[in-house]
Amino acid sequence: MPTTVDDILPLRIRDLRYAPSGREVLAGVDLELGAEGITLVLGPNGAGKSVLLRTICGLIRPGGGHIEWGGTGQGGGGLPGHRVKMVFQHPMVLRASVLDNVALGLKPLGVARGERRRRAQAVLARVGLAHRAEDSARQLSGGEQQRLALARAWLTRPRLLLLDEPTASLDPSASAEVERIIREIRTDGTRILMVTHNLGQATRLGDDIVFMAAGRVCEQTPVQRFFARPQSEAARLFIQGELPWKLAF
Numbered sequence: 572m573p574t575t576v577d578d579i580l581p582l583r584i585r586d587l588r589y590a591p592s593g594r595e596v597l598a599g600v601d602l603e604l605g606a607e608g609i610t611l612v613l614g615p616n617g618a619g620k621s622v623l624l625r626t627i628c629g630l631i632r633p634g635g636g637h638i639e640w641g642g643t644g645q646g647g648g649g650l651p652g653h654r655v656k657m658v659f660q661h662p663m664v665l666r667a668s669v670l671d672n673v674a675l676g677l678k679p680l681g682v683a684r685g686e687r688r689r690r691a692q693a694v695l696a697r698v699g700l701a702h703r704a705e706d707s708a709r710q711l712s713g714g715e716q717q718r719l720a721l722a723r724a725w726l727t728r729p730r731l732l733l734l735d736e737p738t739a740s741l742d743p744s745a746s747a748e749v750e751r752i753i754r755e756i757r758t759d760g761t762r763i764l765m766v767t768h769n770l771g772q773a774t775r776l777g778d779d780i781v782f783m784a785a786g787r788v789c790e791q792t793p794v795q796r797f798f799a800r801p802q803s804e805a806a807r808l809f810i811q812g813e814l815p816w817k818l819a820f
């Protein structure tokens with residue numbers, strides 16, 4: 572039986588460092604992501620969670636360390652193109668229709684215009700925005716814009732999706748809808764690494780938790796064990812609401 576070599580996962584990160592102007596923002600991050608599931612990144616403000624995601628997707632160049640993509644054993648830190656996508660707390664929305672905003676995701680892949688629009692329409696139906704396809708994207712609510720951003724990322728069937736607080740500005744019902752979409756994207760075969768400050772959301776969505784403080788990963792633990800018996804003192808204080816809002820670097 573032929574074996575498929577996964578060019579993205581597992582993802583192995585070793586001793587990742589980033590110190591702009593000499594201040595350590597990532598102070599030696601070790602992390603491993605297996606082939607499936609949803610990993611939630613928790614930690615206090617300033618822990619380096621967003622910087623870690625931006626470094627993984629190539630928006631920030633690390634000062635040191637190693638990112639190894641996939642099961643080939645070949646590392647080097649190069650990003651394997653469109654197979655890794657990131658969605659931000661405030662999504663980028665162009666002055667164009669909802670459909671064109673989503674179809675845009677397929678343009679770099681050389682997909683013909685008609686096919687781009689057909690696939691965009693199909694993914695819009697999956698995020699509940701099919702009826703808004705021809706509306707101006709800038710007229711969408713915050714929750715709808717976030718669903719648009721998820722649709723644009725989902726359209727390309729990424730192997731790994733990085734989500735930086737995608738529900739931080741949303742009300743509970745809009746958040747619940749985004750959580751439903753995230754679960755569907757995962758079921759479709761996309762690995763998810765997501766930052767959140769919402770502990771309820773972490774228990775609802777997460778398979779495991781990566782807890783960060785002061786630019787390091789303190790622990791990576793299955794979700795139920797994390798909340799019942801965190802391994803690190805920093806995580807225990809964080810769960811109890813007693814960790815200082817920002818740890819000194």
Ligand SMILES: Nc1ncnc2c1ncn2[C@@H]1O[C@H](COP(=O)(O)OP(=O)(O)OP(=O)(O)O)[C@@H](O)[C@H]1O
Pocket residue numbers: 591596614615616617618619620621622623631
């Ligand atoms: N592009 C950047 N270049 C240099 N420093 C940065 C950059 N982005 C963030 N920082 C700094 O790195 C530190 C960690 O920021 P980061 O946004 O990763 O924290 P976070 O854990 O995501 O916090 P929050 O929960 O508040 O979003 C902060 O002190 C921030 O000012």
